Amino acid sequence: MRKSLVIFYAIIIYAVAELMWWGYMLVSLQPRRFAMIMGEGSMFVLVFLFGAFHLHRSISKEQKLQEQKKNFLLSVTHELKSPLASIKILLQTIQKRELNRAQILDFIDKSLLDVERLDDMVENMLLASKIDNQSYTFPKAQFNLSMLVDNIVNRLQITKCDCNQQIIHSEIEPKIEITGDKFALTSVVTNLVENAIKYSKPCQAVDVKLFSKEGRVYLQVADHGIGIADNEKTRIFDKFYRVGSEDTRNTKGTGLGLYIVKEVLDKHQASIRVKDNRPAGSVFEVVFA
Template identity: 80%
Template sequence: MKRSLVIFYSLIIYAAAQLIWWGYQLVNLQHNKLGMIMSEGSMFVIVLSFGAYYMHRSINRERKLQEQKKNFLLSVTHELKSPLASIKLLLQTIQKRDLTKAQIRDFIEKSLLDIERLDDMVENMLLAAKIENQSYSFPKANFSLSVLVDSIVNRLQLTKCDGSQKIINAEIEPKIEFTGDKFALTSVVTNLIENAIKYSGPCEPVDVKLFQKDGKVHLHVADHGIGISDAEKTRIFDRFYRVGSEDTRNTKGTGLGLYIVKQVLDKHEASIRVKDNRPVGSIFEVVF
């Protein structure tokens, strides 16, 4: 990338130098055509400037994409290693120690949660790849969206700091039927709720609402976390993009979740917008 920038700027400098030199020579040879030479030269400068600007912007965009891909690979490596290390440790403990049935059951449940986390990540990457190369057909069928959202909430449900109060507060209107791609929409709901949990504090609640209003289906996922700046609200649905600085970010993730959310919702002719929660946090509003 650095070599491309050097070559690009060298060509721009060379073209500008040639323009000045030949313009000088033409003016010396044909004084009576100074106006024409200046107008042609000005047009060339304008075209060259526009070309240089858009080329520079394209190179910068490609450079940022390459950086995001590198960060994505590092994130995926970390995301894979953490649950695998946890599963290995739990299984080794079961193998080497004389544990009670309750302890073994607890360790197995923790291992299954880590496996589900790995499964979600792999499904995300596969779906994102299929969407990107346009090989996914989004097969549609009728199903209960209420049951879908409720099952995902139950699977992702965690207990708060005191060990009893649930972290996800769900208000799900029953018997909401929907025609769409159940697999892809499962990924949408999962990504939205997991994002809300991820960017919230360890004891902060997440609110999930599913309801019908004016003939439309609404899904709201609200958190009380770090929030999203106005400048980043337009970029969070880009592939590999993640909120915050790569140097200071503490949250895990691959940068594919919200990209998948936007692509799937577009295929279902649904809209999504993000707005500030009060006093802190973000609200993602989906309307089918």
């Protein structure tokens, strides 16, 4: 891609230089037509440079997309290998060692958590592919959103820190019902909560709130993590985009989660915005009209 850009710039420079040379030659041969030659030449140069500028933007955009796809593939490979390696070690331990029932059940529970993590990632990739291909119809039906959010919070709850405290603090108003695609909205809530956990420090609290107000339903997911810079707030919902530099980033992910969130919510005429939390972190607020 870099070689193509060098060739592209070389052609642009050559074309402009040739145009200026022929313009000079025409003026030398017909000095009385200087104004006409300069006017038409200037217009041609402007149109040429305008086209070259947009072509440059398209090439740069494609180059950036290819780089993001490359990072996506590397991230997916890592995301797949990590839980698979964990499951393999746990199963081999059960197979080769004499363990009591409590230890076996603990290892099985840990394996199931890794399986759920793999399942979430696969569902994300499948849903993103269907959204891109416009092959997913988003079938809608009425369901209990309160129960859905509560189930996801319980599934993702982390209780391995000091004093075994719960990391996800939830305030869920009961019996809130909406009409929508339950499968797709499950992905929305899961991605928002997992994203908050991912960008928080270990054992740092994540707050999930679901409530209704003035005929609207609000879902808020807040963390106290690294936060999001203002210049990145408008880009975090782009496909494959991830906060921070690829060279220094330590968090896992594929860059599909928030893209899916935005696409699904658009199909439900719902809005999402991100704002700064205090004293640190981010708050994602979803509003169902």
